[in-house]
Amino acid sequence: MKMAQLSTASGIAVPTIKMYLREGLLPPGERIEANQSRYTEGHVRRLRLIQALMRIGGLSVAAAREVLGAIDSDLELGHVFAAASQAATRALAAQQLDAHDFERADEMIGGWRCEGDSPGRAGVAAVIHAFDDAGQAPGDEWYERYAQAAMIVAEADLDSIDRVEGRDAKAVTVVIGTVLGDTLFASFRRLAHQHVSHLRYAPDARIEPTQEKK
Amino acid sequence: MKMAQLSTASGIAVPTIKMYLREGLLPPGERIEANQSRYTEGHVRRLRLIQALMRIGGLSVAAAREVLGAIDSDLELGHVFAAASQAATRALAAQQLDAHDFERADEMIGGWRCEGDSPGRAGVAAVIHAFDDAGQAPGDEWYERYAQAAMIVAEADLDSIDRVEGRDAKAVTVVIGTVLGDTLFASFRRLAHQHVSHLRYAPDARIEPTQEKK
Numbered sequence: 001m002k003m004a005q006l007s008t009a010s011g012i013a014v015p016t017i018k019m020y021l022r023e024g025l026l027p028p029g030e031r032i033e034a035n036q037s038r039y040t041e042g043h044v045r046r047l048r049l050i051q052a053l054m055r056i057g058g059l060s061v062a063a064a065r066e067v068l069g070a071i072d073s074d075l076e077l078g079h080v081f082a083a084a085s086q087a088a089t090r091a092l093a094a095q096q097l098d099a100h101d102f103e104r105a106d107e108m109i110g111g112w113r114c115e116g117d118s119p120g121r122a123g124v125a126a127v128i129h130a131f132d133d134a135g136q137a138p139g140d141e142w143y144e145r146y147a148q149a150a151m152i153v154a155e156a157d158l159d160s161i162d163r164v165e166g167r168d169a170k171a172v173t174v175v176i177g178t179v180l181g182d183t184l185f186a187s188f189r190r191l192a193h194q195h196v197s198h199l200r201y202a203p204d205a206r207i208e209p210t211q212e213k214k
Numbered sequence: 215m216k217m218a219q220l221s222t223a224s225g226i227a228v229p230t231i232k233m234y235l236r237e238g239l240l241p242p243g244e245r246i247e248a249n250q251s252r253y254t255e256g257h258v259r260r261l262r263l264i265q266a267l268m269r270i271g272g273l274s275v276a277a278a279r280e281v282l283g284a285i286d287s288d289l290e291l292g293h294v295f296a297a298a299s300q301a302a303t304r305a306l307a308a309q310q311l312d313a314h315d316f317e318r319a320d321e322m323i324g325g326w327r328c329e330g331d332s333p334g335r336a337g338v339a340a341v342i343h344a345f346d347d348a349g350q351a352p353g354d355e356w357y358e359r360y361a362q363a364a365m366i367v368a369e370a371d372l373d374s375i376d377r378v379e380g381r382d383a384k385a386v387t388v389v390i391g392t393v394l395g396d397t398l399f400a401s402f403r404r405l406a407h408q409h410v411s412h413l414r415y416a417p418d419a420r421i422e423p424t425q426e427k428k
Contacts, residue, residue, distance in 0.1 A: 048344075048347040051344070051347065052344035052345075052347060055344075056340050056341060056343075056344040078411060078415075081407060081411065085404045085407070109402070109405050112405055112406065112408070112409035113408065113409050113412040113413070114405045114408045114409055115408060118404060118405060118408060119401070119404060120400075120401040120402065120403070120404030120405035120408070121401075121405065122401075123397055123398070123400065123401025123404070124398065124401045124402065124405070126270050126397070126401075127270060127394050127397055127398040127401065129270075130262075130265070130266035130269075130270040130390075130394055131266075131390070131394065133262040133265065133266060136386060136387055136390055138374045138391070139374070139377075141370070142370050142371075142373075142374050143398075145366055145367065145369070145370035146367055146370065146395070146398055146399055146402050147402050147406075148366060149363035149364070149366040149367045149399070149402075150363070150399060150402035150403045150405070150406040151406045151409075151410070152359055152362060152363040152366070153359065153360055153363045153403055153406070154403060154406030154407050154409070154410045155359070155406075155410055156355070156356050156359035156360065157356075157403075157407065158407070158410050158411065158414060159356075160352045160353070160356050163353075172350060173350055176344075176345070176350055177352070178407075180341050180344055180345065181360070181403065182396075182400045182403070183337055183340070183341055184337070184338065184341040184357075184360055185360055185363070185364060185399060185400075185403070186334075186337065186396045186399075187333070187334040187335075187336075187337025187338045187340075187341065188323070188334065188338065188360050188361050188363075188364035189334070189364045189367055189368060189371075189395070189396070189399070190299045190332060190333060190334030190337070191323050191326055191328045191332060191334035191335065191338070191364070192326065192361075192364040192365045192367070192368030192369075193295060193299070193368050193371065193372070193392075194326070194327065194328045194329060194332060194334070195326035195327050195328055195365075195368070196365070196368045196369055196372050197292060197295065197372065198327040199327070200372060201292075
């Protein structure tokens with residue numbers, strides 16, 4: 001298909017597609033004339049993946065390029081996971097953290113087997129540090145319940161990767177799941193806040209049928 | 215204290231503090247001379263809160279201004295929660311979602327009592343849509359396990375708000391917890407991915423003591 005048809009098929013505007021080509025996120029089509037290329041269904045699928053990573057997952061062009069590169073490589077799955085985690089985790093101001101923050105983070109993630117340079121470890125340390133700074137340190141139990149919930153989600157993620165056949169399809173699942181999973185969890189968390197608030201502070205609201213929200 | 219001391223006390227550079235003043239995130243100090251103001255411990259605490267929201271939580275200046283405004287207002291806690299959720303949830307391309315996406319989202323959040331215009335509902339719908347687009351739809355069970363984990367975290371969040379005394383302190387906890395909770399969960403999730411991967415694909419690694427990660 002030509003550029004105009006690629007735009008129709010993917011629902012993405014031509015200038016946006018051209019930007020993705022320029023930035024190396026989308027591989028070039030097959031050149032058929034000096035000024036025209038031909039694109040395939042593979043380009044449509046790739047465009048949808050790019051959109052999912054950038055628009056829903058909020059990844060920058062650079063971060064998207066990095067994780068797409070990991071998919072395209074023949075890296076083993078563990079490395080794809082690491083690349084996706086790295087790209088999808090906000091650059092945390094690790095230089096501001098001291099050894100004590102990391103020690104406390106290690107206590108919170110006690111029994112788990114993790115790499116010391118995981119962006120997750122710096123993330124936990126950064127949050128502990130920020131709460132301390134704000135004079136709002138929540139108790140250890142709060143962290144423990146987050147860790148317990150994260151384990152449920154991680155098991156679900158790995159089950160869903162296990163179910164996909166083939167290294168390349170698995171690599172796409174890893175990347176999209178890492179990025180979209182953050183958005184999904186944050187969304188469910190907002191909804192659960194509403195639900196629990198209703199139950200605790202306005203329990204009579206339970207009487208209304210729950211499905212009529214529009 | 216003067217500007218230079220405020221910078222030392224907060225660990226934040228003077229130009230950054232001046233930017234926060236210009237942007238209205240930090241209230242002005244008490245003017246003592248034409249060219250000099252006096253700042254208080256309250257300014258130091260406020261600066262730490264701003265840093266937590268922007269550097270660790272990744273909020274933009276506009277989003278930080280919005281949630282700080284909710285804290286400073288006398289809005290009741292439910293509205294502070296809503297403002298924090300709105301600001302901390304990435305602007306989701308809701309216009310691209312159709313009624314079907316929202317129906318599927320409502321199925322996933324079935325029994326919960328939530329507002330229809332919650333950013334969480336649009337977030338769940340956007341993730342469902344993106345997975346469909348990418349041809350990677352995970353099963354309903356995957357969503358259910360995320361919802362179950364989100365409920366654990368929401369209960370923990372509300373318990374921790376309940377423990378804080380006074381409307382203003384509660385409002386700060388709501389805002390900082392909403393924003394930092396996302397980062398904390400995403401961090402724990404990355405670590406749990408590593409741990410579960412180790413257990414599943416390299417179980418002999420369990421033998422090593424887990425506390426020696428550095």
